[in-house]
Amino acid sequence: MTPPPAAPPRPAAAPLTHAPTDTGRARRPGLPRVTELLLSAFAGHRGTTFRLGELTLLAGPSGTGKTTALRAYEALARLGGGTELGEVFPDPSACVPERARPDAQRRRGFRIGCTADGPEGPVRLEIAVQAEPELRIVGERLSADGLVLLETALRDPSRRAVQAAWHTAGATAVTRAPLPDDRLGTALLPLRVAGTTAGQLRVLAAAEQMLVALRSVFPCDPRPGRMREPVPVGGGRLLPGCENLADVLWRTRAECTRRHALLVDAMRVGCAGPVADLLAEPFAGGRLVRAVLDRGDGARTTLRRLGDGELRYTALALVLLTGPGVLEADVPGEVPAALQCLTVLADGLDRALDPAQRAALLALAARMCERGHIRLVGAVSDATWAAGVPGATVVHLRRD
Template sequence: MLETALRDPGRRTVEASWYTGGPAAVTRAALPDDRLGTALLPLRVAGRTEGQRQVLAAAEQTVVALRSVYVCAPRPGRMRAPAPVDAGRLTRSCDNLAAVLWRTRAECGRRHALLVEAVRAGCAGPVADVRAEPAGEGRVRAVLDRGDGTRTGFERLGDGELRYIALALVLLTGPGVLEVDPAGEVPEALQTLTVLVDGLDLGLDPRQRAALLGLAARMCERGHIRLAGAVSDGGLLGEEPAARVVDLVP
């Protein structure tokens, strides 16, 4: 439907060609090299022929799909610090995880209970709750409630535990919690969120990896979320039957 090629590295444009299906099977034009060409097609394609209308429909579906992508790259070093209460939705680095917990714990008890269950499966020691508490100056800190009056602050957790908690929270939430631009033209009941994670298994031990894959399989089965991640060893995903591996090594 659409092809692009860099013909002259010295120019700030790429040559784009798309199918038209009319007297000229293909139309070519120069597009900026710093913009998503697919999103610019409606400004260039008139939609007079059936081929042009197919191109426009494909471009629309692609742009809607890209808008529904959340790139998650947890940064444990940042997650240990208190976060402003009004931090809004969860950022890609998950550095405001404490603020998001402060809000979501009261918004949906069922979802929070599932998060606690997931954290219990992936963190060492007993876990009765995952919560945020005031840390002064308009900030909150995230803690694990051990159930016996003892609380463990996130600043004392390992990198693997923090990454696991962040990814579990992402899988259990949606566009209203994550820093992503929802596709308003698609009914909410039909929207699907795609989560992209580079280094999905980074820092996770076998128990955490198995628990996270199991949670991902259960959430993806509902049809409202998809998870795509790069891992160091695709064979490790064999632990989860629902996982599909694409080997990019020739």
């Protein structure tokens, strides 16, 4: 795999796992999931591996690269969904390690990757991206059990293509063909590999596992300022900023009474005053809906009156209690929901939350993650309050 120009080595934020990643029955090997995030050279990270459990907290002060790690994870997810490289990295130079020097051709770049576990065992994906002078994927490797299943390399810089070789194990050991340099090659394999030999079938199975694991992602960062306003009735799928929470409640309260009851129970812990129900009601002649708390005595409180912590807590609890059918996520529709494991990426998970809200939200996350169909990777400034929570993996980051 042709690498981008190397950056001078410097100390990286060292993740230290302080809790086991294996939570017993929560680890369901049949469900593809990302178990490692590899940041070989990405922004402020050099040679960093994040081991991810069912419930993972990236903890550290500002500037340690928590948000950067989540951004890299989201970028991989979008590439796995077939998004073009330029859309995924609109400012690619910001992803290049700060002290990386250009080579003789004035090229600089970055490296990211991940490991996805599942029925095929651990499958590793590594990507080398050239950010300057023009954005392109210059190398990609998909491997499992020490066997390279797909490898691409830039052979002719004048062409907008890379040379790809994938494992065949038939009359010829590998099949070679050009692939575009602005898309993830692994995402194109199902359209290019015939699947007529055992080797090709293995390539397809590994690629499918990686793509299912990557695409089952929902980045979530609730924006209280936008959640307070009434919203139009739409498709009832929650956006990453949760500004359409009222529209989602309009749908989910009737569709799943059991989970809605669990959400109301969570609200009683995270919101001030009595809470009998959380619902959406028509507004502005039925053109809009707004979310309100039913206080149980005939009084109702609109979300406009709630604090930022209450709103973020409400939105995150709703995310944990729902699933791909409710969240605006690019999940693989061809895979049954029972075979998917959704990963929620929550930047600033503890932002604006008081101690009681943090504890209640983490306890809810632990319960939901234990079931095996949802995972959480959250960034927090400090994780001492998470000590002792079963199944939680805390990764401590530090400034250089």
